[in-house]
Amino acid sequence: MSAPSHDDDQLKLEIFDSFSKTVMRNASRNFAAAAKTRKKNESVNTDIVQYILKTHGENAVYPSEHFIDAGNGYCCVVATEWLYQAMLLLPPKQKEVV
Structure with missing residues (x-):
């Protein structure tokens, strides 16, 4: 068995580099999509809703x-x-x- 050549090491580094960049890009896209979905579906934190809950909301004690x-x-x-x-x-x- 011969020692790996310089070209083999370089190829492995390039493959790993490509894989790492792909994983980071996908994670970034997933994070951005989750943030967009959360922002789109979130309606409780709007100022108008908070104002209404604060002024007209009450805790009923039965x-x-x-x-x-x-x-x-x-x-x-x-x-x-x-x-x-x-x-x-x-x-x-x-x-x-x-």
């Missing part, structure tokens, strides 16, 4: 979805059951603080 603890004359809306259970275990002084 009593059936939240626990309400009215201890010592104070009302507290608790969003999760595990937090409600934890608050029941608190001493009265700590409940007042919360």
